[in-house]
Amino acid sequence: MAKNISGAPDSELKKSASLTLRKVIAYIVLIIISLLCLFWFYVLFVNSTRFHSDIQNGFSAIPGKAFVVNFKSLMKGTLPVFKGLRNSLIIAASTALLCTYFSTMTAFAIHAYDFKLKKFMFTFILMIMMIPTQVTALGFINLVDDLHMMNTYWPLIIPSIASPVTFFYLKQYMEGALPLSLIEAARIDGSGEFRTFNGIVLPLMKPAIAVQAIFAFVTSWNNYFTPSLILTQLNKKTLPILIAQLRSADWLKFDMGQVYMMITLSIFPVIIVYLILSKHIVSGIALGAVKE
């Protein structure tokens, strides 16, 4: 391509032609990949609006009229879906709240103060950041059992106070958003450290906290492994556990409209929130990973 030496104008022409070609290829690939991402959710949506008999008859690209019917029959069905939704919501919202509040606090401690163990703590948190929770699940269940917290939500909410990934993101953000002089000024005005944190630091960190709150919420909302070990009573279960239960039931006998409706209920709240806030979320993803 670059070896074209038959005069400058011709080579320019060729260059712009090849650029156009690359553009066209890029758009085609991007559109195919986007369709590949969206196709499943579209089929899900369509099927959740169709009657069981229609779904059994084959595939359709046009939504049906059974959305309300499916929703009502799911709510009346054997699985406590509505309770599951409520349970998931309580756990995810509390997790998001505690996780972001205390992670901001941890980030503030490392960012704003000088103390002997500061460097050690920061290094330590970064080192354990990637270690998955599953590998300590066994000891975790034993502990929860000893504390008589089986079938309660506490063991699913409280551990989020120590979230290295959230901490790291907020710490990175804090470096750009929170000048230490501001804290000095607050001190001169006679504000106590705790009040400074709540009254000045938290409001300044709002954009970053919002992004992390969404991530914490979604992670908790989607979590299946740990809750399935802790919550064994039917009324306490969260949505992912109920989906697993639906899968192990003799599901061929199920009303497929209900099955799709249940999946829709688990997935679409997150999709809607994401679409509203996607700008902030997408720009925030890479912040934790990129080298300074």
Added chain:
Amino acid sequence: MAGNQTGVAKANKGRNGKAVRYNKWGYIFLIPFVVVFLVFQLIPLVNTFYNSLFEYYRDGRTWVGPTWVGFENYKTIFKADLLKYAGNTAIMWIMGFIPQIIVSLLLAQWFSDTRLKLKGSAFFKTVIYLPNLIMASAFSMLFFALFAQNGPVNTILVKIGVMKEPLDFVNNSVWGARGLVAGMNFLMWFGNTTILLMAGIMGIDVSLYEAAEVDGANSWQRFTRITLPLLRPILIYVIITSMIGGIQMFDVPQILTDGSGGVNRTSMTLIMYLNKHLFSKNYGLGGALSVILFVITTALSLTVYNLMYRKKD
């Protein structure tokens, strides 16, 4: 902890009187993190390790043990199916990761190419990241329903003549089930990888590309000679974090195969195996498996730390 704080505060007093009054707050604000970490992560870790050294399991309604057996559980688990499940996990990870890294590199390159000036890139980024936020168990249930023997995908494939008769992907085909797991992992993670790689490419000095262009390098040469070598740290980061994620693979194959692991347990992953031990209350073997996974993931985590976060001074 509390005694330590006052000790440090006193020691500092002489040097910097003003800072001392405030710096103890560094410790105070760290208390929630440290306490929660100690209680809910460190104690369980120690307990897990401790359990791995005992024969301790439930047999029907009676408990066997705990009896001290040393490292016997580790030997048992290696002789059992550990390696098979490690292999399954690795195969499904690789099957998902290879297309993931190729597509992500391509898209990241396109998104950050200033001369290509793609329109609607914000829209595309939003779409490709979307599957990452979806509840994996629900996504897996959806695929199970769509790829069922009488599901819509089979109907379409038969109708357009790709297959003669419907295939039971999940229950009757080794590579069908593995392929579905890998495919879902690919869909859920390539958007995330694209955005990470894009951030890496954006960090590369534009003048390098300009100089290469003056020297007559085409876009492929610019990609292989400039982008790839300079992207190496972030590529390694992506590979290792993806490996750690691969080891954690659970929700998707668990729901898809209803915990059975498909034909001959060929889609059974390491965490599914762990989950089985946790549910059947075999604490000895479960503990040994956990410790093995802990050692591997810690080694990988430390590699990431050394690569990305350690200040070189």
